[in-house]
Amino acid sequence: xxxxxxxxxxxxxxxxxxxxxxxxxxxxxxxxxxxxxxxxxxxxxxxxxxxxxxxxxxxxxxxxxxxxxxxxxxxxxxxxxxxxxxxxxxxxxxxxxxxxxxxxxxxxxxxxxxxxxxxxxxxxxxxxxxxxxxxxxxxxxxxxxxxxxxxxxxxxxxxxxxxxxxxxxxxxxxxxxxxxxxxxxxxxxxxxxxxxxxxxxxxxxxxxxxxxxxxxxxxxxxxxxxxxxxxxxxxxxxxxxxxxxxxxxxxxxxxxxxxxxxxxxxxxxxxxxxxxxxxxxxxxxxxxxxxxxxxxxxxxxxxxxxxxxxxxxxxxxxxxxxxxxxxxxxxxxxxxxxxxxxxxxxxxxxxxxxxxxxxxxxxxxxxxxxxxxxxxxxxxxxxxxxxxxxxxxxxxxxxxxxxxxxxxxxxxxxxxxxxxxxxxxxxxxxxxxxxxxxxxxxxxxxxxxxxxxxxxxxxxxxxxx
Numbered sequence: 001x002x003x004x005x006x007x008x009x010x011x012x013x014x015x016x017x018x019x020x021x022x023x024x025x026x027x028x029x030x031x032x033x034x035x036x037x038x039x040x041x042x043x044x045x046x047x048x049x050x051x052x053x054x055x056x057x058x059x060x061x062x063x064x065x066x067x068x069x070x071x072x073x074x075x076x077x078x079x080x081x082x083x084x085x086x087x088x089x090x091x092x093x094x095x096x097x098x099x100x101x102x103x104x105x106x107x108x109x110x111x112x113x114x115x116x117x118x119x120x121x122x123x124x125x126x127x128x129x130x131x132x133x134x135x136x137x138x139x140x141x142x143x144x145x146x147x148x149x150x151x152x153x154x155x156x157x158x159x160x161x162x163x164x165x166x167x168x169x170x171x172x173x174x175x176x177x178x179x180x181x182x183x184x185x186x187x188x189x190x191x192x193x194x195x196x197x198x199x200x201x202x203x204x205x206x207x208x209x210x211x212x213x214x215x216x217x218x219x220x221x222x223x224x225x226x227x228x229x230x231x232x233x234x235x236x237x238x239x240x241x242x243x244x245x246x247x248x249x250x251x252x253x254x255x256x257x258x259x260x261x262x263x264x265x266x267x268x269x270x271x272x273x274x275x276x277x278x279x280x281x282x283x284x285x286x287x288x289x290x291x292x293x294x295x296x297x298x299x300x301x302x303x304x305x306x307x308x309x310x311x312x313x314x315x316x317x318x319x320x321x322x323x324x325x326x327x328x329x330x331x332x333x334x335x336x337x338x339x340x341x342x343x344x345x346x347x348x349x350x351x352x353x354x355x356x357x358x359x360x361x362x363x364x365x366x367x368x369x370x371x372x373x374x375x376x377x378x379x380x381x382x383x384x385x386x387x388x389x390x391x392x393x394x395x396x397x398x399x400x401x402x403x404x405x406x407x408x409x410x411x412x413x414x415x416x417x418x419x420x421x422x423x424x425x426x427x428x429x430x431x432x433x434x435x436x437x438x439x440x441x442x443x444x445x446x447x448x449x450x451x452x453x454x455x456x457x458x459x460x461x462x463x464x465x
Contacts, residue, residue, distance in 0.1 A: 002037070016067045023055070024328050035335070041393050045324040045388075047229065049180070049331025052157050057200075057336055062212070068333035069156065069172065072326050074246075076153025077282040078148035079322035080246050082238075082315045084289035099405065100314050103460055106409040107378070107416020108452045112364070113357065114417075115144035115385040120356055122431070124349045133376040134165035136345060139432035142441065144353050147178030147187070152330030155179040156278030158428055165275050166432045170338035176330050177339055177346060183327075183390050186386035190378060190394040193358070203367040208370060225308045238314040245292055249285040253277050263291040272429040283362045286418070323387065357385060367460050372404035377405040380413075388414070423448065 005011060021083065027048030031037050055061035121144030129136040138161065149154035152175075159175025162168035227234070257274045260266045277284070299305035339346065361381040369376030375398055383391030388410055395406055423444070431441040 008334070012064070013067065016064055019061055019063060020052060020068075020071075020328055020332065022047075023052035023061075023175075023332070024324060027051050027328075032305060035182070038188050041390075041397070042183070043324075043327065043389055043393060044326040046180075046183050046331065048297055050330040052328060052332035053334060056332060063332055065333055066465040068329045071329040072083055072156050072176075072333060074261075075326035075329065076157075076373055077149070077246060077285045078144065078242060079153075079290045079319045079326060080282040081249070081285040082242050082319035082322065084286040085241055085245070085293050085310055086240075086312045086315050087293060098406075101459060102369070102409055103412030103423055104407055104416055106413025108456050108459075109364060110413050110417040111367060111420040111424070112449055112452040112456070113380075114145040114149045115419055115445045115452070117148050117353055117357060117384075118142050118361055118445045119442065119449060120353045121142060122438065122445070124352055124461075125345065126438075126442075127221065128345050128348065133345060137162070137432075138435075139166070139438050140168055140174060141349065142172070142431045143171075143175050143229055144177055144349060146428070147175055148182035148350075148353060151327075152176060152179035153282065154280070156330060157335075161275040161279045162432055163334065164314075165271060167185065168355065168432075170335075172333075173335045173338035174342050174346065176334045178330050178350060179200050180334065181346075181350040181354075184388040185357070185391060186390040186394070188381045188384055189358040189385065190390075190397075193362070193378065193381075194394075194397055203270055203311040211374070213244065219262070225311055234311060235314050237309055238318060239328070241292065241310060242315075242318060245289045246285055248288050249281055252288065253281050271281065272433065276429045283418075283425075302342060317394065320389075322333050323389065327387070331391070347390050356387065357381070364456065369406070369409075369454055370461055372399075372406055375399045375406040376409065379410055384408055409444050411461055420452070 001010075004012065006240045024045055025048070027046075027050075028044045030049055030051075031042070031044055052061065052063060056063045118141070121141030122138070123141070125136060125141035129138040140159075143155055143158050143162070146158045155175035155178055155290030156172060157175075159168070159171035159173070161171075168174075224232075257270075257277055260270045260274060292308070296304075296305065296309065300308065359380060360382065361377050365380060366373050366376030375395055378398060379395040381391075382394035391410055392407065395402070399406060427441045428443060430437050432438070443448040
């Protein structure tokens with residue numbers, strides 16, 4: 001075998017990952033040394049992504065677009081699988097009726113954010129298509145909740161599906177750009193709110209105290225776990241679980257899509273459903289990971305398995321690494337040329353969306369989180385415009401050691417949102433089918449949004465009564 005530089009197949013992936021991780025580390029250096037960047041609250045992966053995008057656009061860094069898009073796709077699934085394999089800990093379980101109520105309300109709050117973003121996106125794109133941009137792909141408005149609420153991986157998947165299946169030129173770049181703008185809005189809105197309203201609530205603690213609190217919040221292992229090093233390293237076991245679940249995810253998606261494609265009465269829906277299944281493979285992966293976790297727990301309870309094989313600390317590191325690579329790669333993968341003809345609609349939609357989402361989160365957080373309004377609002381707003389990590393970054397500014405239930409609400413609420421948010425996946429596949437379907441999706445979003453808000457108001461903590 002040729003191990004020299006002329007064998008590009010051997011070295012290509014390593015070189016691309018090296019470039020990407022260099023950009024992330026350089027971004028971390030800038031964040032630590034430059035105060036204005038540090039105060040922006042932008043995650044290091046976002047800063048690194050912008051560095052990579054700039055160097056790529058200037059022609060100074062040879063980043064492969066296909067590799068970056070593939071990395072974004074796979075890291076999204078791997079990150080969610082690792083998170084789903086984590087065994088629930090006591091701190092993440094609802095405490096009493098109030099904890100359960102906050103968890104359910106948080107799930108409804110997350111999905112209502114998706115719906116509001118979908119309404120804003122569709123209405124904005126419809127208005128633009130009726131006026132100054134008659135050839136605009138109006139269904140692209142539903143990518144707003146995928147980018148803001150879900151993140152780069154999902155926005156890329158939907159944008160790619162619309163581009164490949166429905167001819168939305170520049171769909172991939174559009175989805176990635178929306179997700180990037182969402183993270184910028186998390187920073188802009190978070191800083192704005194912190195400076196204007198939450199100044200008195202901001203708290204800082206020393207590095208040593210933070211390290212102690214991190215150890216309490218995220219212990220490195222349980223007593224009944226397998227040893228750190230035995231015949232096989234414990235980290236290898238965690239990676240193996242993640243990759244086996246992902247392999248099963250691939251075969252599951254392949255089996256489902258093959259069945260649809262080869263079943264005569266299902267062929268008609270295959271055009272929209274098959275790309276949706278592959279685009280949202282992380283949901284299949286998460287579901288299989290939850291089943292795997294449940295199976296391992298059952299084996300332990302029956303004493304058929306004596307020791308615990310999954311380690312939450314290491315699975316968190318896998319998911320964190322996957323999401324950092326996913327975010328940085330997604331920003332680097334934005335093709336500026338593809339976005340040029342969509343630039344004005346993109347800026348109008350994301351600006352309106354960012355402002356409305358901020359105002360809505362402020363309003364609703366006062367209703368469902370009356371005892372910790374600031375913490376609840378900032379954490380939820382950060383997650384609903386960026387990712388869970390941006391929500392945690394904003395939360396740490398006012399609650400550095402997680403004394404309030406706000407951090408747990410993100411975990412519990414996300415689990416509830418998987419169930420409540422399922423109709424959104426159907427809407428994503430239905431919206432681009434025709435103008436009539438798009439209007440039907442808009443109507444469904446409005447009705448579901450109104451219903452969830454009515455539920456949250458009726459289910460609000462009794463302190464407000």
